[in-house]
Amino acid sequence: xxxxxxxxxxxxxxxxxxxxxxxxxxxxxxxxxxxxxxxxxxxxxxxxxxxxxxxxxxxxxxxxxxxxxxxxxxxxxxxxxxxxxxxxxxxxxxxxxxxxxxxxxxxxxxxxxxxxxxxxxxxxxxxxxxxxxxxxxxxxxxxxxxxxxxxxxxxxxxxxxxxxxxxxxxxxxxxxxxxxxxxxxxxxxxxxxxxxxxxxxxxxxxxxxxxxxxxxxxxxxxxxxxxxxxxxxxxxxxxxxxxxxxxxxxxxxxxxxxxxxxxxxxxxxxxxxxxxxxxxxxxxxxxxxxxxxxxxxxxxxxxxxxxxxxxxxxxxxxxxxxxxxxxxxxxxxxxxxxxxxxxxxxxxxxxxxxxxxxxxxxxxxxxxxxxxxxxxxxx
Amino acid sequence: xxxxxxxxxxxxxxxxxxxxxxxxxxxxxxxxxxxxxxxxxxxxxxxxxxxxxxxxxxxxxxxxxxxxxxxxxxxxxxxxxxxxxxxxxxxxxxxxxxxxxxxxxxxxxxxxxxxxxxxxxxxxxxxxxxxxxxxxxxxxxxxxxxxxxxxxxxxxxxxxxxxxxxxxxxxxxxxxxxxxxxxxxxxxxxxxxxxxxxxxxxxxxxxxxxxxxxxxxxxxxxxxxxxxxxxxxxxxxxxxxxxxxxxxxxxxxxxxxxxxxx
Numbered sequence: 127x128x129x130x131x132x133x134x135x136x137x138x139x140x141x142x143x144x145x146x147x148x149x150x151x152x153x154x155x156x157x158x159x160x161x162x163x164x165x166x167x168x169x170x171x172x173x174x175x176x177x178x179x180x181x182x183x184x185x186x187x188x189x190x191x192x193x194x195x196x197x198x199x200x201x202x203x204x205x206x207x208x209x210x211x212x213x214x215x216x217x218x219x220x221x222x223x224x225x226x227x228x229x230x231x232x233x234x235x236x237x238x239x240x241x242x243x244x245x246x247x248x249x250x251x252x253x254x255x256x257x258x259x260x261x262x263x264x265x266x267x268x269x270x271x272x273x274x275x276x277x278x279x280x281x282x283x284x285x286x287x288x289x290x291x292x293x294x295x296x297x298x299x300x301x302x303x304x305x306x307x308x309x310x311x312x313x314x315x316x317x318x319x320x321x322x323x324x325x326x327x328x329x330x331x332x333x334x335x336x337x338x339x340x341x342x343x344x345x346x347x348x349x350x351x352x353x354x355x356x357x358x359x360x361x362x363x364x365x366x367x368x369x370x371x372x373x374x375x376x377x378x379x380x381x382x383x384x385x386x387x388x389x390x391x392x393x394x395x396x397x398x399x400x401x402x403x404x405x406x407x408x409x410x411x412x413x414x415x416x417x418x419x420x421x422x423x424x425x426x427x428x429x430x431x432x433x434x435x436x437x438x439x440x441x442x443x444x445x446x447x448x449x450x451x452x453x454x455x456x457x458x459x460x461x462x463x464x465x466x467x468x469x470x471x472x473x474x475x476x477x478x479x480x481x482x483x484x485x486x487x488x489x490x491x492x493x494x495x496x497x498x499x500x501x502x503x504x505x
Numbered sequence: 506x507x508x509x510x511x512x513x514x515x516x517x518x519x520x521x522x523x524x525x526x527x528x529x530x531x532x533x534x535x536x537x538x539x540x541x542x543x544x545x546x547x548x549x550x551x552x553x554x555x556x557x558x559x560x561x562x563x564x565x566x567x568x569x570x571x572x573x574x575x576x577x578x579x580x581x582x583x584x585x586x587x588x589x590x591x592x593x594x595x596x597x598x599x600x601x602x603x604x605x606x607x608x609x610x611x612x613x614x615x616x617x618x619x620x621x622x623x624x625x626x627x628x629x630x631x632x633x634x635x636x637x638x639x640x641x642x643x644x645x646x647x648x649x650x651x652x653x654x655x656x657x658x659x660x661x662x663x664x665x666x667x668x669x670x671x672x673x674x675x676x677x678x679x680x681x682x683x684x685x686x687x688x689x690x691x692x693x694x695x696x697x698x699x700x701x702x703x704x705x706x707x708x709x710x711x712x713x714x715x716x717x718x719x720x721x722x723x724x725x726x727x728x729x730x731x732x733x734x735x736x737x738x739x740x741x742x743x744x745x746x747x748x749x750x751x752x753x754x755x756x757x758x759x760x761x762x763x764x765x766x767x
């Protein structure tokens with residue numbers, strides 16, 4: 127058993143932490159306030175090869191794997207969760223499906239540019255009537271004259287506006303439930319494809335979330351990803367990885383909440399001493415630090431398992447569930463420690479709460495995570 | 506252009522409370538995180554910038570424990586080519602002259618044009634290691650350098666003096682420059698650089714390997730005896746200026762003038 131990051135992983139953590147704290151954290155409040163997509167930061171992240179971390183060298187990656195990538199997601203999200211989700215969605219659910227299930231040609235065409243950060247990727251799964259129940263997918267794909275004719279829509283899609291490539295799910299075998307779903311690679315400039323205005327959200331306001339529309343959209347036959355009818359199986363596998371990265375994102379927000387709360391508690395004086403000297407505050411901080419440490423162990427371990435090529439369904443769900451609930455609790459407690467100031471936009475902790483809430487919803491709600499875990503237990 | 510950059514692994518005392526151990530001569534460093542000395546970080550960047558502009562190589566040299574290898578690898582991830590780490594607990598490392606003597610011993614057989622190092626270290630803050638190193642090696646030096654121009658066989662160094670004054674000096678190479686913070690913008694190491702750094706040469710050597718007599722760099726050779734470390738008491742005094750706004754302004758101005766603050 128070894129609980130230490132390796133030397134190169136420590137270096138990655140330090141480089142990303144320094145970058146995120148120096149370049150991103152100072153502008154995070156403005157990005158949120160103006161709901162401004164962090165184009166410049168994304169460019170710098172590409173120059174640092176952050177998008178290349180999870181992928182092997184033959185497809186333009188650095189070959190570092192999931193654990194260093196998860197450490198990077200945590201550090202980016204600690205500074206700005208909007209940028210964190212842009213990054214996590216690009217890699218874990220945008221690029222990963224092609225990396226995992228693409229043909230050699232598809233991988234060469236799309237994974238390289240995504241790993242180099244030349245384009246962003248997105249994943250279109252959720253529909254107005256197919257959220258937790260992906261089997262309710264209404265988008266259809268019909269093969270006609272070597273072309274797929276696709277109609278339907280997707281909602282709540284991260285990176286929708288700025289993605290150069292989007293992997294979507296659609297029904298190819300109607301009436302067969304989840305076994306009739308297939309995945310497709312959609313280039314941004316495909317005729318018949320359009321994107322809505324961005325949503326006005328509670329949090330993660332600098333991230334790009336919108337709806338996708340497919341109106342008689344035609345795709346070449348070989349834009350099918352993997353085998354016909356295997357889309358649902360693929361997305362379960364993709365979400366196993368995606369949930370680890372949401373866990374890392376939540377961990378970053380939780381850590382940021384704790385950092386702010388501890389610094390404030392040591393500085394804020396009431397009744398003649400810093401409030402960190404009061405047991406009521408100490409217990410809150412101790413509980414926050416403990417949960418964050420437990421969440422980190424769960425998230426890193428799930429990532430490590432993935433790097434070992436082992437199944438992570440149970441561990442991914444546990445890590446995502448625990449880290450996301452830890453993030454919401456940590457942000458709430460941070461606000462409580464800040465008192466009245468915590469409720470004000472002048473301080474960052476209200477943003478942490480708004481951002482944290484999505485962690486309990488996206489890529490499977492907490493309720494779905496408990497279902498997944500229960501099924502893995504044999505219930 | 507062959508450069509050597511000397512860097513030091515120092516504690517970050519800004520976040521953890523500083524406590525002196527019961528021996529009165531050491532600090533409890535168990536809660537500190539350690540990293541590259543701030544000014545040395547700028548020296549690393551400057552050496553890599555010079556390499557990118559003029560070609561050549563950069564060697565890293567550091568005296569420090571095994572844990573400091575993360576810092577050394579980071580310098581190599583940013584573009585330095587190879588490194589030597591000296592580890593030997595017989596070095597009187599509180600004395601900059603002893604430290605400089607060890608560095609000189611590690612450098613003496615190498616060819617070099619430039620040696621860069623931070624102008625001061627965040628731990629002891631002597632501001633003398635670089636200058637002493639130049640003396641031991643018998644080469645020119647310039648301290649507090651805020652801008653470097655490499656010329657043919659020479660280097661032009663812009664030195665930061667008090668009161669915003671700059672002094673420009675030209676030195677024949679080889680030379681030692683002690684680098685002031687703010688001279689450049691240190692880069693972040695790209696992930697590919699971090700991977701390459703894992704493959705670069707990092708040699709760990711002792712005083713014996715360097716052929717340095719421990720008696721010449723140990724506490725018996727040092728003329729500096731560390732007597733005592735303590736945390737100074739915080740003193741504070743406040744004077745309230747009374748009166749009409751005009752009077753207050755006059756009084757404040759005279760206090761500032763008397764105190765030599767304006």
